[in-house]
Amino acid sequence: MSDMSHPKLLGRSRRGAGAPAAIVRAKPLHESAAERLSDMIVEGRLRVGERLHEANLAAVLEVSRTPIREAIKLLATEGLVDLLPGRGARVSGFSVEQVRELFEAIAGVERNASELAAERITEREFEKLQRMHERMARHHAAGERQAYFRLNQEIHLAIVAAAKNTTLQAIHASLISRARRARYEALASEARWIEAMEEHERLMAALADRNGQLAGAIMQKHDLGTAAAMVAALETGSSSASAR
């Protein structure tokens, strides 16, 4: 690497020249850098155990080392990279055991959220959820996996949002972003295609009854099932490194 494209004196020289009234909001560089790095890791362009060389990344992303360092620190708090003291950062490996832990935690959080959601969901929110659920069911019936999975994710997020607890929501978002990687590697979990749909049906029924305990229990079981499928896929595929 180490090309000669020096960021030099450019950087953020121009702005506002393009769209006039567009509130671009000018996302700080360290933020977009973090997003791009996160994608690079999730998509496997940076492989497990690989070092995050600050100067290289700075050159690739065309910023200086400062925002790169800040971005790496952020990724570290998200668990995407391990920070070695004085020896830089590496893409963190995830063992099957760690994935199991992660999904166990997600299951717990989503159970709590489901219980609270059953108590606090508004009629309006519930109707919206119901519509999403129906759309998902149609995609399921049609065998449209991509759309099905996307809606599935959205529904989980909506339920957590309905719990009306931003702290819980933040924890959930963080865990889900970590799970992205595992999902990406094990693009399987599609074996659960059918049971998962049935569980969602029952979950919706429990929410309709505003039965928190039942909704929580179903959600937890649902998540643990997803986790098991994921772990199984990772264990057979087993191209992923463990590290640590």
Place this chain on the structure above:
Amino acid sequence: MSDMSHPKLLGRSRRGAGAPAAIVRAKPLHESAAERLSDMIVEGRLRVGERLHEANLAAVLEVSRTPIREAIKLLATEGLVDLLPGRGARVSGFSVEQVRELFEAIAGVERNASELAAERITEREFEKLQRMHERMARHHAAGERQAYFRLNQEIHLAIVAAAKNTTLQAIHASLISRARRARYEALASEARWIEAMEEHERLMAALADRNGQLAGAIMQKHDLGTAAAMVAALETGSSSASAR
């Protein structure tokens, strides 16, 4: 401010001269800076809503702005400060509502942890827990609040550790560190002195029986009780700002 104590060429010059085999590990500046800032916020030396002026803090902590900036970013992920885009950081306010959310989340996590702990705790761990519990009971009986609360915290941590899920443990640690501030402001919660002890007794019994569901339920109720006491204390004291 802006004193003339330039860090200049000193910094991390000497090492290893003192203790020979001591693995000092040389904590990076941004890390110790984060800890010191965190303490300053928790202890109220930096008040809610107050701006974190990078140059000032750099002078006070006798480092340059760079590690200060990195530390502030870390505090932001921990929720101790709010990051205004382009306008620096402020000590985040916590409304009573936010405290309620926080403790609701803690209650959920500790319930999950208790359930898992009941399944996974080793005999050895349980015995240690039992001894801690007994010591706590003695402090309780003797009216030694400080020691009582310290052991109380340790027991909660030990139970989470016994759940054998590092992800859950990390979430818990993060939430607890946020709760520190609320606890500091409302140094009350001491009204719960008695019920809390009874709940701990029942919790230990449930763990002894390896009854996860019961242990989880007790723990959650226990935490929600603590939360209610805390919120009540904050509402009467009500010197804390809300911000947002």
Place this chain on the structure above:
DNA sequence: GTCAAGCATCGTGCATACAAAATGCAAAAT
């Protein structure tokens, strides 16, 4: 007298410079 525009000042965000630690390699000693 109030409000707005312009200007001075301050502060953050990013870039870059520099020093110390870590790493790798080679040469020498065993």
Place this chain on the structure above:
DNA sequence: ATTTTGCATTTTGTATGCACGATGCTTGAC
């Protein structure tokens, strides 16, 4: 041949410089 020690190089950690945006004050117009 293997290991160790010293040196060169790479890379991180910290400091500082610089530019643009934000903030606040002054001055002028209505």
